[in-house]
Amino acid sequence: MSVIYDRVALIGLGLIAGSMALAMREKGLAGQVHGYARSAETRDVAREIGLCDAIHNDVSVAVKDADLVVLAVPVGAMGDVAAEIAPHLKPGAVVTDVGSVKQSVIDAVAPHLPEGIHFIPGHPLAGTEHSGPRAGFASLFRNRWWLLTPLPDADEAQVARLEDLVRGIGANVERMDPGHHDLVLAVTSHTPHLIAYTMVGVADHLRRVTDEEVIKYSAAGFRDFTRIAASDPTMWRDVFLHNREATLDILGRFTEELFVLQRAIRMGDGQQLHDYFTRTRAIRRGII
Ligand code: NAD
CATH class of the missing domain: 1.10.3660.10 (6-phosphogluconate dehydrogenase C-terminal like domain)
Structure with missing residues (x-):
């Protein structure tokens, strides 16, 4: 498969982000995968198991020049993370999330993102009872649903591109109203x-x-x-x-x-x- 995003930034290196990193790298869907984790322990584990091309302790550096930013933190942390990364996003970048709830994430994230950033919320219906970077595995999303809940004014080409990535890592994609x-x-x-x-x-x-x-x-x-x-x-x-x-x-x-x-x-x-x-x-x- 060919590269869909030159640079992807994963924020929060747990089960979902870890699995995405492994799947994208296995399939060659991202030129580079950068990761941000706030805890030194998570960063050390992620480096040890070679999860990403680069691991950062500064979220602004992690998202700099990223074409796709994936918010993979607990639902309650999405708004604060969006506020933190907003000033550092590359114009025209796509921001998605993997949160298990959609309307409250949209309400918390969208107001922070500047004009020209494409926010396309999503939720992979795949998981296990395990968490953290060691819990990730490349086949987690295979044949599982990945729901996208694009906003009414979403750019169709950007949504279609994100769908290509999701399909590329093995999931079936559908669009749905967030509520x-x-x-x-x-x-x-x-x-x-x-x-x-x-x-x-x-x-x-x-x-x-x-x-x-x-x-x-x-x-x-x-x-x-x-x-x-x-x-x-x-x-x-x-x-x-x-x-x-x-x-x-x-x-x-x-x-x-x-x-x-x-x-x-x-x-x-x-x-x-x-x-x-x-x-x-x-x-x-x-x-x-
Ligand atoms: P996880 O606990 O494995 O990973 C979450 C990571 O986010 C942890 O490394 C944690 O330290 C980090 N984090 C927490 N607060 C943060 C903050 N304020 N800033 C930066 N990092 C922070 O969790 P996961 O299972 O990967 O879940 C991530 C997201 O995916 C959640 O929103 C969850 O609702 C969603 N999700 C989970 C599953 C599942 O079954 N586990 C399935 C689908 C979607």
């Missing part, structure tokens, strides 16, 4: 994470079953269902603070459904439980 994105992700990702965290919390608070027993006898249900509760607390704190309305909406519906099943169990209504599980199994089996 709709936040509702869809509240159902498919955000609320499930909250429920997984809660289930671990329930196990933790039981007095008659010890933490050791939960870990030792973790059966398929608990093990499969709570894997995502090992995810990064900062990232997920920010997701819930910034996708508040949609997650509260879905959580309210979840609670209603749970009460229906709770009542069916209390009443011994096997037919209702069976019908419910039959319907939901059909939906779940549709997901590969």
